[in-house]
Amino acid sequence: MLQLNQIYKVFNEGTPDEKVAINHINLHMAPGDFVTVIGSNGAGKSTVMSVISGKLSPDLGSVNIDGKNLTEMSEHKRSSFIGRVFQDPMAGTAPSMTIEENLAIAYSRVKNRGFGLGVNRKRRDFFKEKLESLHLGLENRLQAKVGLLSGGERQALSLLMATFTEPKILLLDEHTAALDPSRAELVTQLTKEIVSQYGLTTLMVTHNMQQALELGNRLIMMDKGQIIFEADQEAKQELTVEKLLNEFQRIRGEKMNNDRAVLI
Amino acid sequence: MPIAIFGSLEAGALYALMALGVYLSFRILDFPDLTVDGSFVTGGAVAAIMIVNGFNPFIATIAAIIAGFLAGCFTGLLHTKGKINALLSGILMMIALYSINLRIMGKSNISMLSEETVITKLTEFWKGLKIDDAIQGGLSAIGISGFVPKTWAILFLMVILAFIVKAGMDWFLKTELGLALRATGDNETMVRSFSVDTDFYKIFGLGLSNALVAFSGALVAQYNGFSDVGMGIGMIVIGLASVIIGEAIFGAKNIIRATAAVIGGAILYRIIVTMALRVEFLETGDMKLITALIVICALVLPKVIDRQKEKQRKRKRLKAMKQAESEGRGQNLAAVKSDL
Numbered sequence: 001m002l003q004l005n006q007i008y009k010v011f012n013e014g015t016p017d018e019k020v021a022i023n024h025i026n027l028h029m030a031p032g033d034f035v036t037v038i039g040s041n042g043a044g045k046s047t048v049m050s051v052i053s054g055k056l057s058p059d060l061g062s063v064n065i066d067g068k069n070l071t072e073m074s075e076h077k078r079s080s081f082i083g084r085v086f087q088d089p090m091a092g093t094a095p096s097m098t099i100e101e102n103l104a105i106a107y108s109r110v111k112n113r114g115f116g117l118g119v120n121r122k123r124r125d126f127f128k129e130k131l132e133s134l135h136l137g138l139e140n141r142l143q144a145k146v147g148l149l150s151g152g153e154r155q156a157l158s159l160l161m162a163t164f165t166e167p168k169i170l171l172l173d174e175h176t177a178a179l180d181p182s183r184a185e186l187v188t189q190l191t192k193e194i195v196s197q198y199g200l201t202t203l204m205v206t207h208n209m210q211q212a213l214e215l216g217n218r219l220i221m222m223d224k225g226q227i228i229f230e231a232d233q234e235a236k237q238e239l240t241v242e243k244l245l246n247e248f249q250r251i252r253g254e255k256m257n258n259d260r261a262v263l264i
Numbered sequence: 265m266p267i268a269i270f271g272s273l274e275a276g277a278l279y280a281l282m283a284l285g286v287y288l289s290f291r292i293l294d295f296p297d298l299t300v301d302g303s304f305v306t307g308g309a310v311a312a313i314m315i316v317n318g319f320n321p322f323i324a325t326i327a328a329i330i331a332g333f334l335a336g337c338f339t340g341l342l343h344t345k346g347k348i349n350a351l352l353s354g355i356l357m358m359i360a361l362y363s364i365n366l367r368i369m370g371k372s373n374i375s376m377l378s379e380e381t382v383i384t385k386l387t388e389f390w391k392g393l394k395i396d397d398a399i400q401g402g403l404s405a406i407g408i409s410g411f412v413p414k415t416w417a418i419l420f421l422m423v424i425l426a427f428i429v430k431a432g433m434d435w436f437l438k439t440e441l442g443l444a445l446r447a448t449g450d451n452e453t454m455v456r457s458f459s460v461d462t463d464f465y466k467i468f469g470l471g472l473s474n475a476l477v478a479f480s481g482a483l484v485a486q487y488n489g490f491s492d493v494g495m496g497i498g499m500i501v502i503g504l505a506s507v508i509i510g511e512a513i514f515g516a517k518n519i520i521r522a523t524a525a526v527i528g529g530a531i532l533y534r535i536i537v538t539m540a541l542r543v544e545f546l547e548t549g550d551m552k553l554i555t556a557l558i559v560i561c562a563l564v565l566p567k568v569i570d571r572q573k574e575k576q577r578k579r580k581r582l583k584a585m586k587q588a589e590s591e592g593r594g595q596n597l598a599a600v601k602s603d604l
Contacts (some may be wrong), residue, residue: 053457080459092457094450099442104440104449109458115438171359 001051001201002029002169007061008227009047021047022058023225032203034195036212037224038244045205048222049173054078065168076155080109083162083200085114085155085175092158095147099138099157103127106161131166134190152183156190163194170195172204176211184208191215209241223252270419272538276531277422278483279502281429281562283510283530284523285476291522292437293469294449295343298354298500300477302361303335305496307478308485309365312374315486321382325482332478333471335361340467365493372493381486383418390417418487419424423527430523431475437519445469477503498552505532505555508562533558 011019020201022044029035050056054075055099062071066069070078076104077120081169086092093102104118104127121125124142131139134156138149146154155175172191176184188211193216206212212219214257219236228251231239282304287295307328314324335357342353366372390396396415436442448465449453456462477499486489510529516522533555540546540554 074461076456076459076461078459079457082457084457086453086457091451091453094447094454096450097446101443101446105455105458105460108440108444113444113460115436115439115441117438118440118443119438226372 001031001033001066002027002060002203003039003064004028004048004052005062005064007048007051007058007063008060009044009051009056020225022051024061025225027227029201031201032141032199033218034200035204035220036216037205037216037220037222038207038209038212042224043222044225045056045222046173047225049084049171049203049205052169053082053084053171079255081168083128083165083167083170085151085158085162085172087174087177089151089154089158089178092161093146093154096145098143098145098151099131100124100127102157102163103130103161106165110165110192121214130160133193134160148211150183151178152186155179155183155187159190159194163198163200166198166200168201170200170202172202172206174205174207177207184211188215209244213239213241215245221248223248228252266539268542269535273531274418274422274487276534277419277426277527278487279506279531279534280422280426280479280527281483282477282480282499282502283506283526284429284433285382285480285527285602286500287507287523288433288578289470289473290504290507292357292446292449293465293466293473293515295470296474296500297336297470298351298352299339299357299361299474300354300469300500300503301334301496301498302358302365303332303474304481304484304499305365305391305491305493306331306335306361306368307366307481308491308495309374309493310478310493311482312485313369314377315322315376315379315381316374321385321486325382325479325486328482329479331474332481333475335478336470336474340463340470341475343470344463344466347580351586353534369491371492371562373490375490376486377489381489382483382573383486386421387415387417390415390421395420418583422483426527428559430527433523434520498555501513501555501559502533503553505559505562507532509533509536512562512566 004025008024008027009020009022010020011017011069018054025048027035027048037048039045047056053060054070054077058071062069064070065081079132084092088165095104097105098234100119100123104123107127108118109124121237127142131142136153136156138153138157146157149157155178157177175191176187179187191204192215194200204212204215213236217229217233219239220227282300286297286300289295289300289398310328310331311321311324314327315321319327339353339357342348343350344351348356394415399416437446444455444460445465445468447458448460448462448469452462455465481496485495488495506529507526508529510516510525510527511522511533513532514521514525514528516525536558537551537554541548541551546554
């Protein structure tokens with residue numbers, strides 16, 4: 001489904017601030033794979049996401065989805081089949097527009113936008129039905145502006161908007177990191193449900209090791225722009241937070257320097 | 265005095281189209297677009313030169329709208345493809361248009377006083393309806409006879425036109441295209457992740473906005489009977505003033521309300537200026553100063569009022585607390601809490 005071949009990306013090349021963000025990464029995901037990505041700050045996780053989504057263009061290497069090379073395809077064209085949820089709850093929704101209008105924008109992603117009404121009765125029923133699956137009561141607040149929702153509600157809505165058109169690839173970029181523990185748990189559960197319901201091929205970046213172990217069927221650990229550890233389905237079931245930390249220490253010969261990662 | 269107010273109502277209705285255009289760029293796209301100062305004149309210039317050269321005034325007006333659309337698209341191109349800052353791309357387009365407008369007209373002022381214009385045609389059409397006589401009869405019947413405008417045609421037809429454009433805009437902003445346009449101004453990261461080409465929507469949105477501005481410019485030129493290369497100076501501020509006054513007074517809860525408020529704001533702005541100019545020591549040259557003052561007031565006053573209300577609320581609460589304390593705690597405090 002998704003193939004990253006020899007992706008290489010360097011920032012500020014030729015200056016004292018030069019930083020190799022991704023150093024020849026290869027990643028192959030089969031349809032339905034749910035890969036969680038962990039790693040400390042600056043490991044290149046988010047850069048990988050940006051390269052897949054088309055926000056950044058790699059200096060070397062290629063991105064293939066469904067056997068098609070999209071390395072040069074623009075971000076907005078790609079996004080008709082790549083769903084994204086961002087870390088910032090503000091980023092995934094349009095705050096001054098209503099819930100149903102936001103859903104309508106997401107709904108139109110797979111088609112050409114025209115002069116038809118964004119929200120008609122048929123769609124409204126469809127949106128209601130989808131919102132009910134979130135169990136947040138949002139189905140009764142279709143006309144409410146999204147800016148009035150709490151961070152958790154927004155993030156759940158973003159998740160729904162990113163997934164209900166069944167994209168080929170779903171990218172989750174620390175989408176629970178800005179939420180309080182109980183809300184984060186809720187969104188994590190929703191993620192689990194939705195991904196398995198549609199069988200989405202998913203790549204999720206997280207700082208929360210527990211979450212990385214709980215979700216998905218594969219796990220990769222990144223450091224300094226490289227994938228330093230990979231666990232497939234079987235290996236992943238055996239993993240614990242303790243083992244992961246030890247693994248990091250063994251490979252890098254140093255302690256994982258991320259407070260958040262260690263604490264959780 | 266009533267005649268002056270009547271004139272300001274007419275002008276307000278004409279400028280309402282421009283204000284709707286500014287609303288589209290400033291509020292919907294969140295793009296402070298200074299192109300307006302230029303594209304307003306472009307509308308007037310294109311209409312004037314075509315009318316003087318014998319074209320049908322309606323066709324001339326449509327050509328003016330298209331010219332405005334192109335001007336707006338160009339600003340959008342500078343901003344999106346040229347990566348030029350929003351304000352700067354508007355300013356660049358504005359001064360470029362000044363020369364272009366001079367080229368279009370060939371001189372700095374074109375008179376259309378002896379020409380057939382949209383305004384004269386509409387007035388004739390209106391005369392055929394005999395509504396003026398009916399209104400005049402009605403007015404004198406209730407004892408108002410001193411105040412007799414030549415015709416009600418422009419006021420009525422232009423207000424109707426403004427509301428037709430408003431209705432079209434309300435509808436458009438609810439279509440799939442319109443939703444994408446609004447979201448482009450609201451959250452660019454988000455819409456791009458839903459396969460919206462934000463560059464295209466910005467260019468297109470600025471085009472629409474300036475099409476409306478040029479439409480207004482074409483009508484104003486025909487209403488005044490001349491097109492002048494300097495008639496667009498400060499137009500963006502007038503547009504902003506209309507939007508801000510309208511929203512402050514009539515509210516902007518949703519799009520339908522906001523667009524109506526913008527039309528109201530445009531008319532109100534004209535009335536305020538007319539009234540202000542009647543003050544003894546003010547001159548016509550003070551108009552821009554008055555405009556600036558109006559905008560400042562419209563921006564600052566609501567905040568001052570809000571702050572006063574907030575203070576009052578706090579004082580009230582403090583008083584209630586003290587009262588509750590002096591009367592003994594318990595149920596009184598609870599009562600106060602439930603009041604809140």
